[in-house]
Each structure stands twice: as C-alpha cells, then as structure tokens.
Amino acid sequence: xxxxxxxxxxxxxxxxxxxxxxxxxxxxxxxxxxxxxxxxxxxxxxxxxxxxxxxxxxxxxxxxxxxxxxxxxxxxxxxxxxxxxxxxxxxxxxxxxxxxxxxxxxxxxxxxxxxxxxxxxxxxxxxxxxxxxxxxxxxxxxxxxxxxxxxxxxxxxxxxxxxxxxxxxxxxxxxxxxxxxxxxxxxxxxxxxxxxxxxxxxxxxxxxxxxxxxxxxxxxxxxxxxxxxxxxxxxxxxxxxxxxxxxxxxxxxxxxxxxxxxxxxxxxxxxxxxxxxxxxxxxxxxxxxxxxxxxxxxxxxxxxxxxxxxxxxxxxxxxxxxxxxxxxxxxxxxxxxxxxxxxxxxxxxxxxxxxxxxxxxxxxxxxxxxxxxxxxxxxxxxxxxxxxxxxxxxxxxxxxxxxxxxxxxxxxxxxxxxxxxxx
Numbered sequence: 001x002x003x004x005x006x007x008x009x010x011x012x013x014x015x016x017x018x019x020x021x022x023x024x025x026x027x028x029x030x031x032x033x034x035x036x037x038x039x040x041x042x043x044x045x046x047x048x049x050x051x052x053x054x055x056x057x058x059x060x061x062x063x064x065x066x067x068x069x070x071x072x073x074x075x076x077x078x079x080x081x082x083x084x085x086x087x088x089x090x091x092x093x094x095x096x097x098x099x100x101x102x103x104x105x106x107x108x109x110x111x112x113x114x115x116x117x118x119x120x121x122x123x124x125x126x127x128x129x130x131x132x133x134x135x136x137x138x139x140x141x142x143x144x145x146x147x148x149x150x151x152x153x154x155x156x157x158x159x160x161x162x163x164x165x166x167x168x169x170x171x172x173x174x175x176x177x178x179x180x181x182x183x184x185x186x187x188x189x190x191x192x193x194x195x196x197x198x199x200x201x202x203x204x205x206x207x208x209x210x211x212x213x214x215x216x217x218x219x220x221x222x223x224x225x226x227x228x229x230x231x232x233x234x235x236x237x238x239x240x241x242x243x244x245x246x247x248x249x250x251x252x253x254x255x256x257x258x259x260x261x262x263x264x265x266x267x268x269x270x271x272x273x274x275x276x277x278x279x280x281x282x283x284x285x286x287x288x289x290x291x292x293x294x295x296x297x298x299x300x301x302x303x304x305x306x307x308x309x310x311x312x313x314x315x316x317x318x319x320x321x322x323x324x325x326x327x328x329x330x331x332x333x334x335x336x337x338x339x340x341x342x343x344x345x346x347x348x349x350x351x352x353x354x355x356x357x358x359x360x361x362x363x364x365x366x367x368x369x370x371x372x373x374x375x376x377x378x379x380x381x382x383x384x385x386x387x388x389x390x391x392x393x394x395x396x397x398x399x400x401x402x403x404x405x406x407x408x409x410x411x412x413x414x415x416x417x418x419x420x421x422x423x
Contacts, residue, residue: 342423
C-alpha cells in the first residue's frame with residue numbers, strides 16, 4: 001500500500017466528503033485587494049485533533065449572525081461579545097481556578113487589587129459595616145480605610161483567631177467578614193471554619209484572600225467561605241511576568257452579582273495575561289511543593305541566627321497558630337516573616353545586602369524575594385496600627401523561590417552578617 005493512501009477499506013457506495021472550508025463564505029463575490037487585507041480568513045480546526053494548549057484569543061470584539069444572539073450576549077449569556085464582558089481565554093482561566101477552588105463560578109481581573117475592589121465594592125453599600133482581620137495586606141487595608149472615610153463604611157478589626165470576637169463584632173448592617181488564609185506579612189493563620197461559622201449563622205457572607213496559600217494548600221470554600229480571592233500575579237502565575245486577579249464564588253447568584261459590578265468597573269483581564277497565567281498554573285503543584293520545603297528549612301535556620309529576634313512560619317514550632325495551620329494547611333507555605341534584632345536599620349541593611357534573593361514587592365515567584373513591610377507594602381499604617389498587626393520596625397518578609405536551599409541560605413547568612421553590623 002502506498003504511504004499516500006489512507007489505511008482504510010474503500011467504501012464505493014459513499015460519496016467522498018467535501019474538503020473542510022478554511023473560512024466562512026466571503027460576504028462579497030469578488031472582494032478587492034483592499035477588502036481582502038481587512039478580512040483575513042478565520043481558520044477552522046478540522047475534526048480529529050485539538051490544541052493541547054489553551055488558544056490565545058487576543059481579539060477584543062466578536063461578530064454575530066443574529067441580532068437576538070448579540071442582545072443576549074450583552075447580559076453575559078450565550079456567545080462572547082466584547083472582552084470586557086467575557087473572552088474565551090479569560091474564561092478558561094476563570095474555570096481553571098474555579099475548579100481548583102471547588103467553586104461554582106469565577107471572575108478574572110486585571111490585578112489582585114481589581115478583584116479585592118470589585119468584591120468589596122460589590123458587597124458593601126454606603127453606611128454598611130465590615131468585619132475584617134486585623135493583619136491584612138496593605139492594599140486591602142487602604143481600600144477599607146477609603147470606604148470608611150468617603151462612604152461612611154464602618155470597619156471592625158478582629159484578631160482572626162477568636163470566634164467570640166467575630167460574634168460580638170457582627171451587626172445587622174454587617175455586609176461581610178473579610179479574612180486571609182495566611183496573613184500578609186505576619187503569616188498568622190485564620191481559624192477559617194470557626195470564624196466563618198459565626199458569620200454564616202448571622203447570614204453574613206465571608207470573603208477569604210487565599211493568595212498566600214494557593215488552592216494547593218487550602219480551599220476556603222470547603223470551610224464555608226462564600227468568596228475566595230487570589231492575586232494571580234503571585235503563586236498561580238508564578239514567573240514575575242503577569243499581573244492578574246481572580247475571585248471564585250460558592251454560588252452562581254453571588255457570582256452574577258459581582259460579575260455585573262466587575263464588568264462595569266472595567267478591571268478586565270487581558271487575554272494574554274490570562275494565557276500566561278494558565279501556562280504558569282501547569283507547574284503550580286511542583287513550584288509550591290519546593291517553595292514550602294525551602295521556606296521551612298530556612299525558617300528553622302533563621303531561628304538560630306543571632307541577628308534574628310523572632311521567626312514566623314506556620315509549620316515552625318512556636319508559631320502562634322501552629323495547631324490551626326497543621327489542621328487547615330497541607331504545608332506551611334512559602335513565606336517567612338522574621339524580626340531582626342537591630343530594628344529598622346538592620347532591616348534596611350539586610351534587604352540591601354542580599355544578592356541571590358531580590359528586593360521586590362511581590363511573592364510566590366520561582367525566584368526568592370525579600371522586602372521590608374513597614375516602609376513599603378504597609379506604609380499606609382501608623383506605628384500603632386503596625387504594632388497591632390504584628391509588624392515591627394525590623395520585620396522582613398521572605399518569599400522563597402525554587403532555587404537550591406543551600407544557595408539561598410548562603411545568601412541570607414551573608415546578609416544577616418550585614419544586619420548585625422548595622423544594629
């Protein structure tokens with residue numbers, strides 16, 4: 001048999017199939033060159049194969065055959081219309097993170113702050129009330145402070161480990177309970193089941209920022225949360241080349257409510273950013289496993305160094321939430337918070353002395369990052385608020401990458417020697 005012949009028996013009684021068209025019929029019988037340049041062919045994928053990677057739909061607008069179908073798309077149903085409302089590549093990211101978190105639906109955003117703002121502003125009205133964990137990401141704290149100043153939203157801050165404290169804080173006007181699985185930057189671990197149970201008993205939805213844990217370490221919806229937020233910039237994407245955020249919802253009704261607000265707000269994910277995040281997520285499990293192992297090893301060594309006054313990592317013995325972390329998290333995470341004995345001067349000397357690690361404001365990357373929260377991410381807080389949140393003048397946040405742990409320790413040890421000299 002010739003290599004050019006199909007390896008199938010001939011079927012003379014069946015007419016041959018016509019070739020699959022590569023594009024829909026041209027709208028004009030003989031379009032001119034100028035028109036052909038504007039309307040390239042839309043190639044259709046023949047049956048029998050499929051792309052293994054998620055296709056990148058970078059185009060922002062879609063065309064329709066029927067007016068009713070287009071009208072339905074304006075309400076977010078059926079076909080794609082305009083990438084601010086929905087895009088196939090972005091939808092793939094939303095569904096991927098939703099599946100990882102075990103939710104009903106998700107919405108993707110241009111940044112983690114886009115997700116935080118959309119959820120907070122979509123749930124809270126003028127004069128409403130929020131119960132929030134005291135130690136929060138500085139950007140979240142800034143949004144809550146702005147809501148209080150401009151819209152009369154009252155915020156009650158709680159420790160994150162006392163259900164009775166949450167019960168006492170709840171009011172008839174409470175719009176939501178806001179928590180972080182692992183607090184930024186102190187690594188405090190909220191007792192999600194106990195705290196969320198208090199809010200649920202009062203009919204108050206719970207929102208959990210799960211960025212530090214990722215779905216690999218904790219799935220807050222399983223503990224009763226109604227909304228889970230991620231800065232996809234961090235662990236989900238993981239390679240310092242994407243800005244994005246995702247919110248996942250327990251039920252479709254709440255998703256629909258926030259979706260309507262989000263698309264009018266306009267903090268929409270770029271399809272290329274969604275595509276990069278999906279590519280990064282394929283190695284999420286491998287990266288997180290290595291980052292967690294590196295973090296625990298480094299935390300144990302930091303705890304014995306004379307330049308370090310205190311170390312906080314959820315799986316390190318002596319952490320205030322060690323038992324809670326062991327119960328809720330599959331691993332302790334890739335972030336360490338530690339206090340240098342020399343205070344602010346030692347902190348500055350340390351973050352400027354690292355060579356393998358980078359002085360950077362992000363985390364969850366394949367590379368190791370360090371930063372000084374009091375002067376950067378939490379600069380919005382005054383000294384009293386910083387102290388209440390557990391952030392000192394010499395606190396350093398370390399986000400471990402996937403480098404060899406001995407190379408990381410060599411770099412950190414040399415920087416700690418510089419911190420000792422600056423103290």
